[in-house]
Amino acid sequence: METDTAHPTTGPPDHHHSEITLRVNGKPHTLTVDHRSVLLDVLREDLDLTGAKKGCDHGQCGACTVLVDGRRANSCLLPAVALDGGDITTVEGLGGDGEELHPLQRAFLDRDAFQCGYCTPGQICSAIGALAEAAAGHPSHVTDPGAPAGPPVALDRAEIRERLSGNLCRCGAYPNIVEAVEDVIP
Amino acid sequence: MSDTDTALGAPAERREGREKVTGTARYAAEHTVPGRVHAWPVTAAIACGAVRAIDTTEALRSAGVITVLTHENAPRLADADDPTLAVLQNSRVPHRGWPIALVVAETLEAARAGAAAVRVEYEAQDHDVTLTDSHPGAYVPEEANGGYPGHRERGAPEGAFASAAVRVDAAYRVPPLHNHPMEPHAATAQWDGHRLVVHDSSQGATAVRATLAALFRLPEDQVTVVAEHVGGGFGSKGTARPHVVLAAMAARRTGRPVTVVLPRRFLPALVGHRAPTLHRVRLGADEQGSLTALLHEVTTHTSRIKEFVEQAAVPARVMYASPHSRTTHRVVPLDVPSPSWMRAPGEAPGMFALESAMDELAVALGTDPVELRIANEPDTEPDSGKPFSSRHLVECLREGARRFGWAHRDPHPGPHSSGPLLVGSGVAAAVYPVLIQPSTATARALPNGNFTVRVNATDIGTGARTVLAQVAADALGVPLDRVRTEIGNSDLPSASLAGGSSGTASWGWAVHEACTRLRAGLAEHTGQLPEPGLTASADTAGTADADSDYARHAFGAHFAEVAVDTVTGEVRVRRLLGVYAAGHILNSRTARSQFIGGMTMGLGMALTEGSTMDAAFGDFTESDLAAYHVPVHADVPAVEAHWIDEDDPHLNPMGSKGIGEIGIVGTAAAIGNAVHHATGVRYRELPLTPDRVLTGLPSFMAR
Amino acid sequence: MKPFGYVRAGSVEEAADAYASHPGARYLGGGTNLVDLMKLGVEQPATLVDVSRLPLDSVEELPAGALRIGATVRNSDLAAHPLVRDRYPVLSQALLAGASGQLRNIATTGGNLLQRTRCPYFQDTSKPCNKREPGSGCGARDGVHRDHAVLGHSPHCIATHPSDMAVALAALDAQVELYGADGERSVPAAEFHRLPGDHPECDTEIRPGEIITGVVLPATAAGLPSRYRKARDRASYAFALASVAAVLRVDDGVVQHVGVAFGALAHRPWRARRAEEALLGAAPTAAAFERAVDLELAAAQPLSDNAYKVGLARDLALDVLTRLAPPTTST
The missing domain is CATH 3.30.365.10 (Aldehyde oxidase/xanthine dehydrogenase, molybdopterin binding domain)
Known part of the structure; x- marks a missing residue:
């Protein structure tokens, strides 16, 4: 098990710090975190995983989206201390070993589904989460309210757009992102 | 391959x-050099006045804080010809949101806490942040942004307009808009003796190097600015912004590498915005639809410290043939943040007004708006008399109309009902100059x-x-x-x-x-x-920037189909199609993405994006991404971009024109014109949000 | 953000005890709003009592046909729950109309109810706000208030409550279950949030230290036609300009049960009692709906920038009621 010190200036756990363990991209990390630290900052500052981006720091843009225990979440709003024992997947952990890309990463390249790239890790993590939600039968705002609960929701373009609306893209790559997501729908 | x-x-x-x-x-804030620390700015809470006293005692006592820079102790900067960069140099507060301190700390959390602990006393003066077209402070600037003359006139436009057979006289308003690239402005600065190395989120590292060298009195070869990956800019990272100056100052003072990331809420005040523009457009035409008079008068604001004039009347100098023309700008200095470039400054708001007015003229004449534009094609650039190096606006309009299915459009203005929705389509032209x-x-x-x-x-x-x-x-x-x-x-x-x-x-x-x-x-x-x-x-100095004998512009045509919900006033774009004539397209994949991206930002300008200058407090009310509505996936439907390949020998060795901005130009007008076609109502103020649209619908007013 | 302590509670009792023994404590649910406000300096807890892992994360059927939703059930799970979708579609729709997929994965039922206004003056500690700092004034009244209240506001506060979910709960006659020093109690969802009056700093009827343990949806509303509709500035991921939740049962040509609540019009979800009284026992005609809704909205006192909300809310309510009414009578 790797042990990291969250902040070089802070000592052992005290009233304002706690020791936690996070499993990040399959690797366990034991860290002493400032209670004020959100998951996004722990990933970026302490674990040097800068794939998750800080676009707004307030849950208003989705650039920080990662998977927490398999579900997509805005990492900028999650106090790290509250995630002790959690399993985190970031964009860096999506591919296989070595050079292998996740199919959605490949689809983003094929469809030119990004320009500046800053929202991209969040879009990809969010889409992976959204696909799982649809497979689990979760409805969205545009799902027919009369549809039966339970079976997977088929994702047409309106469904993809609605489900990814928590991820802003200022470059306007939306149509290409939707095509990329369509490419990996089973 | x-x-x-x-x-x-x-x-x-x-x-x-x-x-x-x-x-x-890795982006600018993500270069984790050993010993790197973080800084958090403190910004002014008054719109006009000065800092009387600033107490950093508590901030310095809080855990992890290394130092606090203020105007009393910050390194002195040389003049860099950009007053927005002269931060922490004196006590003056030129607008709300101006940086007045910088807290440097070991961690982000400590820096933020330190910033909250800085106590400031102000000498506040009355402020004026409200732009009106009758503001006594308005003047006609010598030049507008881009070096264009502030005022141009040909013939006798007033008289020609007064005697025109068909006239449109309309006022349009475009609100302040914010660039909001997804990566907030960030820099990591590090000094090695007298060498400065900066990772900056910038659109041009050469220019930032020159600015930093001047500010810190260094030869340029002692400054390195890296901008390897940049998370968008749209003009707001065009030149150095305060964050990079603050980072370099803090790194110099502390001897540590320092990262400054501007909190999202600070961006509207610190990185430039698209200034609001108040437009009066007058179009006079003969019975056949030939323009006889074209007057586009724009009033806008700038800050007290920098004159920036959104050149919104400039596209009217290029677009249509008219023997009589006036295009003029008036600017009012106010206690507001400094405006700056935002994607297609000038053209984006200017063409909203001009192309909306052309649509109004088409309605007044009973002419098809595509044909009206074609009928007013100039032989040479109207303002300069220069021949165009290439101009295929007519081809863009015709090809767009064909692809869009324009021929099937009901030529009459709405309302056109489809259940609880009103559906309509609109067109607008686009132009963007060739700059090299x-x-x-x-x-x-x-x-x-x-x-x-x-x-x-x-x-x-x-x-x-x-x-x-x-x-x-x-x-x-x-x-x-x-x-x-x-x-x-x-x-x-x-x-x-x-x-x-x-x-x-x-x-x-x-x-x-x-x-x-x-x-x-x-x-x-x-x-x-x-x-x-x-x-x-x-x-290429002397060749690339040599004066051309030709008027060189890219052109385009935008077509939009919208649905207006009569219950809520919500407008949704159903289809957006652009056809461009922009020289040779050098990479069809990335070019298409840029066109679509520009159109998407134009969609935002039309429907969702708007900022409000708060008269009481002197700042933009919509300061974050929850309140300032950048379009989301669900707003953006089928967007298509096509182009007509041009063979223009007067451009550059590749034969290309710029493509990054033209996509936003005219998109808002096409959508607004589509809303008129759908509803029969002309909305002349952006954005077309439910409050405006619903309350303007005849069905609503009839109650 | 000042440094703070952190306590993870294993049970409701433990949470309440921890709150009581830590001055300046706040409960942490999903944190989507609390952490946001802490970053802004609006909330400055000395201790966070983490209640996100309390064993309150299930939706259970109660013997008499009601449904209890645990306080820590995530918004996305609640919206997707088969019983909720089947029996209380308005609640599922309201949840799905709010925030984003990833925020709904974090946000809890209890936290959603306790979220604070998104009034920009409340969020900006450099400006006056009676809700944030009693007695400092209301920045919004003379400032920009297009998004603010038209009903039930006071000279001290014109903020609106931002929740979509709470609007549906109000229309459904849900009960909010609380646990505190005085034991358990429950409050009708429609009365859980307050009007600002002289104390805009108090958003709800919750007492210091009390914790939301769950929400009960009554059997009386189960399976009735219900619907939520929201108008907003963009197609998704935006707070409401106005919204309406309605539940309607028509038997024998007359309204037997009706619940209507508006969102984004007031400091709390606005239960349209007057409209409901007018409709109960009446034939569900377009004229009756118009009369009832107009009666309700007659109390509106719009400000200079938000008069549109009255007409918008009227449109939304008439649209939703008309769609809920049986086709034969809805003309």
């Missing part, structure tokens, strides 16, 4: 794509048969790395995969910034020239190349 991938125009995949989709591309800046580049042939091209271009999402490799491969006559491009570092050959849709033309020209020379050098060379290879360089 096949030869077709080499050719200019091929859809080559982005070279940094893999890094971006795997999260390994001098740049330098080198090209090297390596003994192993590969090539390296070096130029300090910046890839803010445009695909600069990729298209420059294509330019190089094409000029060298070699496969694309033999060429490596190095960009995004001010130690590379100096180059212009990624702005004004000028990047590819400016950098590409230098790359093309260097590669052409290298190819000639290689032709003369026999046998194996010695280490380190053969190099050629180019500097």
Whole structure:
């Protein structure tokens, strides 16, 4: 098990710090975190995983989206201390070993589904989460309210757009992102 | 790799794509050098006045805080010809949100807490932040942004308008708008003795280097600015912004590498915004629809410290033939943040007004709006009399109409009902000037048969790395995969910034020239190349920026279909289609993405984006991404971009025009015109949010 | 953000005890709003009592046909729950109309109810706000207030409550279950949030230290036609300009049960009692709906920038009621 010190200036756990363990991209990390630290900052500052981006720091843009225990979440709003024992997947952990890309990463390249790239890790993590939600039968705002609960929701373009609306893209790559997501729908 | 991938125009995949989709591309705040610390700005809470006292005692006592810079102790800066960068130099507060302190701390959390603990007393003065077209402070500037004359007049426009058979006299309003690139402005600065190295989120590292060298009184070769990956800019990172100056100051004071990331809420006040524009457009025409008078008068604001005039009346000098014309700007200095560039400054708001007015004229004449535009095509550029190097607006309109199915459109204005919805379609033209800046580049042939091209271009999402490799491969006559491009570092050959849709033309020209020379050098060379290879360089000063005898612009046509919900006033775009004539398209994949991206931002300008200057407090109310509504996925339906390839010998060696901005130009007007077609109501103030649209509908007013 | 302590509670009792023994404590649920406000300096807890892992994360059927939703059930799970979708579609729709997929994965039922206004003056500590700092004034009244209240506001506060979910709960006659020093109690969802009056700093009827343990949806509303509709500035991921939740049962040509609540019009979800009284026992005609809704909205006192909300709310309510009414009578 790797042990990291969250902040070089802070000592052992005290009233304002706690020791936690996070499993990040399959690797366990034991860290002493400032209670004020959100998951996004722990990933970026302490674990040097800068794939998750800080676009707004307030849950208003989705650039920080990662998977927490398999579900997509805005990492900028999650106090790290509250995630002790959690399993985190970031964009860096999506591919296989070595050079292998996740199919959605490949689809983003094929469809030119990004320009500046800053929202991209969040879009990809969010889409992976959204696909799982649809497979689990979760409805969205545009799902027919009369549809039966339970079976997977088929994702047409309106469904993809609605489900990814928590991820802003200022470059306007939306149509290409939707095509990329369509490419990996089973 | 096949030869077709080499050719200019091929859809080559982005070279940094893999890094971006795997999260390994590092942006300015993500260069985690050892010992790096964080800084958090404190900004002014008054709109006009001065800092009387600033108490940093509590901040300095809070855990992890290293130092607090204020105007009382910050390093003195030399003048850099940009008053927005003279931060922490004196006690004056020119607008709310102006930086008045910077807290440097070991961690982000400590820096934020330290900033909250700084106590400030102000000497507040009355402020005035309200723009009106009758404001007594308004004046006609000598120049508007881009160096265009503030005022131009031909013939006798007032008289011609008064005597015109058909007249449109309409006022339009475009609110302040914010660039909001997804990556907030960030810089990591590090001093090594008298050397300054900065990773900056910038559209042009060469210009930032010059600015930092001037501010800190250094020779330019002692400053390195790196902008390897930049998370968008849209003009707001065009020149140095305060964050990079603050980072360099803090690093100098502390001796530590310092990262400054502007909190999202600080951006509206600190990185420039699109100034609000109040438009009066008067169009006079004869019975056949030929324009006889065209008057476009714009009133806008600027700050007290910098004159920036959104050149919104300038496109009217280019678009349509009219014997009598007036295009003028008036600007009011107010206690507001300094406006600056936002994607297609001038053209974006100006063409909303002009193209809405053209639609009104078409309605007044009972003419098809596509045909009205075609009927008013000028033979030469109306304002200058210069011939156009190429102008295919008519072809764009015709091709767009064909693809969009315009012929099936009901020619009469709405309301056109479809259940609880009103549905309509609209058209607008687009224009953007050809801008080219001098740049330098080198090209090297390596003994192993590969090539390296070096130029300090910046890839803010445009695909600069990729298209420059294509330019190089094409000029060298070699496969694309033999060429490596190095960009995004001010130690590379100096180059212009990624702005004004000028990047590819400016950098590409230098790359093309260097590669052409290298190819000639290689032709003369026999046998194996010695280490380190053969190099050629180019500097396009004097050629790329030479005056042209031609009026050079890209043109386009936008078509939109909208649905207006009569219950809520919500407007949704159903289809958006653009056709462009922008010279040769050099990479069809990344070009399409840029066009679509511009159109998407135009959709936001039309429907969702708007900022409000709070008269009581002097700041923008919509300061974060929850309140300032950038369009989301659900707002953006089928968006199509097409182009007409132009063969224009008067541009640059690649024959290209800029494509980064034209997509936003005219999109808002096309959508607004579609809303008029759907509802029969002309809304002249953006954005077309439910509050405005619903309360303007006849069905609503009839109650 | 000042440094703070952190306590993870294993049970409701433990949470309440921890709150009581830590001055300046706040409960942490999903944190989507609390952490946001802490970053802004609006909330400055000395201790966070983490209640996100309390064993309150299930939706259970109660013997008499009601449904109890645990306080820590995530918004996305609640919206997707088969019983909720089947019996209380308005609640599922309201949840799905709010925030984003990833925020709904974090946000809890209890936290959603306790979220604070998004009034920009409340969020900006450099400006006056009676809700944030009693007695400092209301920045919004003379400032920009297009998004603010038209009903039930006071000279001290014109903020609106931002929740979509709470609007549906109000229309459904849900009960909010609380646990505190005085034991358990429950409050009708429609009365859980307050009007600002002289104390805009108090958003709800919750007492210091009390914790939301769950929400009960009554059997009386189960399976009735219900619907939520929201108008907003963009197609998704935006707070409401106005919204309406309605539940309607028509038997024998007359309204037997009706619940209507408006969102984004007031400091709390606005239960349209007057409209409901007018409709109960009446034939569900377009004229009756118009009369009832107009009666309700007659109390509106719009400010200079937000008069549109009255007409918008009227449109939304008439649209939703008309769609809920049986086709034969809805003309």
